Amino acid sequence: MYKLIACDLDETLLNSENKVSSKNIEAIQKADAQGVKFVLATGRGYATVQGTLEEIGLQNKKDEYVISFNGGAVTENKDNHLLHFQGISFDLASELYKRGQDYDVAIHVYTQEDVYVYNLVEEERKHLETKMEVIEISDKNIDFLKDQAIAKVLYMNTDRDYLNQIEEDLKDITQNSDITYSSNRYIEFNDKGVNKGAGITFLADHLELDISQTIAIGDNFNDLPMLETAGLAIGVQNMVPELKEKMDYVTEANHNESAIAEVIEKFILNGEE
Template identity: 45%
Template sequence: MYQMMLSDLDETLLIGQHVPVFNQEAIHEAKKHGLRFVIATGRSHRMIGDILKEIGTYDMPGEYSICFNGGLVIENKDFKILHFQGLDYKLLRKCFDYGCKENLCMLVFTLDCCYIYNPDEFEVNRKIEQKTPMKVIYDHEIEFLKNESIAKILLVKRDMNYLKELRDEMYQDIGDQVELTFSSERYLECNAIGINKGVGLKWLADYLNIDINDTIAIGDNYNDVSMIKEAGLGACVSCAHDDIKEISDYVCEKNFDEGAVKEVIETFVLKGA
């Protein structure tokens, strides 16, 4: 019997910024059967309050979330930090310099704020919509972040081929020091080395004494691959890239906006319960 399910947010659990009712209902029913439902996201814990309210785990003891692609694990009650592994300032500087050289919009996340450099109007508006604590910065000054708890940096470009080439270039330089992955078809995400959602899943499973074989993970993009592989059952939505489908144990018939999360819950948690 599966005891814990992790779900990505964008293009997996959410439609826009909300959990659709059909997913909410499936989650609530699964919880009645003892399933822990955990969001596993690249977002900050400061950006998920409304989502947790919709799935019924906001400010609840014994409920958990994985943020910053596995860099942060919290208990939802008072957003209690259980585990955090951030990005060293010197490595932030190296990633930031690549973004400056390419004149990219960049999002630097600390535990408390998102700093948007070379701002893209869409990204600024999206962070407003997500109710993200943020500051827009029009120069390239990051020295003030030296003593901050830095979670990650995103380099933004709506061209995946371009981002893959940039990833390859960065990998040659700092690939042994920084975890590089993609999300939402426009982000090159830079976390501390060894940080990914699969590591977050394993950390939380160990913390809760849950056998990894009794876990489910569902996602859609490359920053979800590690947890799809790590979970006892790894699933992806129907619109996932073909190479993500190939490593998944289960490929949903439905897309995220049609109820892929609900499909997995009904098929593997509620069926026969």
């Protein structure tokens, strides 16, 4: 029997208005009543997902959890108690920030609590306005963050080929990084070994669950390590097409049609294997 569901947020749990549908909320609460933990697994920071946790009734709750920063942090929802954190070095973050200024990208720098954005173009501003609050900066370096833990850095551009080329260009400084793509607009730089698969493994171990008792739900490349690790890999209908053949199950519904409720009804409430 499955005991834990790790679920991506953007384009998976959240609809196009960045909300959780009432049908999804009802299903999550039914799963919770059966002792199944519903865990947000996101590239965002844990501080920026509190609104979603409140929507689904899990904000500030003991024995409920969030996997954030693509697996770089695992927190218990009660007081955002940090169980695990693995960020990138300041030197790497600083170099990525400086090198990023040579490209047509918006640069995000994630600390444990805040997101700083350089070159916040209007397209990105609109994309973020209902997702999270960010701090816009114009500094040519991030020396002001030298004493803070940095979770990750990402670049934004909606041209995937352009981002692929940036990845090639930066290989001289990213040998010790885990690099992935998300939301069809970001290239993300985490520390080596940081991914959602490592996050769900840490949490399953913490809860003394066998990994076969876990379900992962996602839609994009940064979800793949989690999907490959979990006992059951589920993609939503709007998933990146290249990944669908790797899934154990692909929902009939997309993220605007309560795909998560479909999963919970099928594999938790009806008990299918």
